[in-house]
Amino acid sequence: MREISIVGVGLHPWGKFKDKTFIEIGTVAIANALKDAGVEWKDVQAIFSGIYIYGGNAGHISGQYLESVFGETGIPVVNVYNACATGSAALRMAYNSIAAGEVDTALAVGVDISPEGFLSAKSDNPRQDRDVLRWRMAGMPNPVYWALECRKRMARYGTSDEDLARVKVVLSQYGAKNPNARYKKTYTLEEVMNSLMVCDPLRLLEVCATSDGAAAVILSASPGAVKKADRPVKIAATTMGSALYGDPTLRISALSAPAAAEAPLLSESYSASRQAYKKAGIGPEDIDVLELPDNSSWHYLQYLETCGFCGEGEAEKMLRDGQTQIGGRLAVCPSGGFSSFGEAIGAQAIWQVVEASNQLRGRCGERQVPDAKVAMAQTYGLMGNSGTTILKV
């Protein structure tokens, strides 16, 4: 297998940019990645772009629109959508294209400008899109799903309101030091616990917002490009997983789940992470930095278990003991996480990889994880799909 490295990364900062187009913010991310890599546009031999579902026809062929800005060169441009794991899919395809020897250097990019407020149904046919059912028949926005799982966890393991609030307290300290974050205010435990109850037991500051942002990564196996790069990062694994039959998670958009578990919760993420550990030949104990999908405080806790960083019901102890903080056993979301950035569906998986690689390149200043050698980026997506990327220096 060829050794494939990340040689350049680029972002457009996260925020709300309703007066900008996805093309404008995508262009910024790609230009930054090219500059970081010292790679010229003509040397990019393939593009894998996240489909931007709110962008109409243009959004569905986002890669072609972005290519045309830099100059059309006839290379393969493939657009892919896997909900919140869209960026994982683009990255994995870029990796596989290089691994197969088809190209030496490829670009993976993801862009999103979210609609205002709650995300809602995109079709009106209930027989083929059960998303219609959950909105029309039960009034269930996404945080309802997270709250239902969170309540189960609290009953099973004694997770406290304070544990849920502490997640925000920790992440807000990192977000405050990340220039690309949307939310830069730090919070005390008391402030989080006094924030509005949104979806009991989850409070406003314990649920992530929807944001706009763009992220790009340039991957290469070209010895010249790798040599020229500033501290290239090796991709040890980039995998995707789907759910397992019998997973008891009430998945977003579903209105039912099996009562008796025959598979782990979040089995798609379990699947993706186990594939990645196997491919990389390492285990969770070898990871220094973890970017996980903290859509809510529940996710932060659950993902530590789902990805094997602790046993069932032990995540709260890891958090309380400071083991998940910078300087602890495992630095979790030293970027500030979705908590500080918000979700930008098509872009967030690539953004996580950008943040993880910046830690391994020692670029994170005040929130740098000391001596970080191995990092993992883990995503979560609608209808059971997930991606895991493990990076090494």
Next chain:
Amino acid sequence: MEKTQTQKARVPALPDLFDFSGDSVRIRSARCGSCGTYFFPEYHAQHRSGCSREGVEPVLLSNSGKLASYTIEHYMCPPPFKTAENISPYGIGLVEFPEGIQVAGLIMESDLDALQIGQEVETITYALYRNEEGQDVVTWAFRVLK
């Protein structure tokens, strides 16, 4: 034919999801005769890997089950959720039926703070709004059994 004679007082917001023709309200499910899996909605198949997918039959779930989890939503859900008035804060429950499937839906209780995991709940209908023909447009919902 007199329209008023055939018109029903209650119509479902979407078809084929629940049955309220009898004395009790029942969620409409389907059971695969090969892998034993219950589906909801009945037209959304989710078979065990390797199943022959033969012998899928519609079934009505029991009228009552246990509250497996719940939440209280403090903000009104945006369209396409449609109700006659703002019902927030409103309850949503996940109910485990004896058949081995959990189903989510609105909870109709005056005291949402009294909800507890493990409570016995029954399936009822809830009138979301009244249509132009004067009919109640209903969905399924749950209520604690006293």
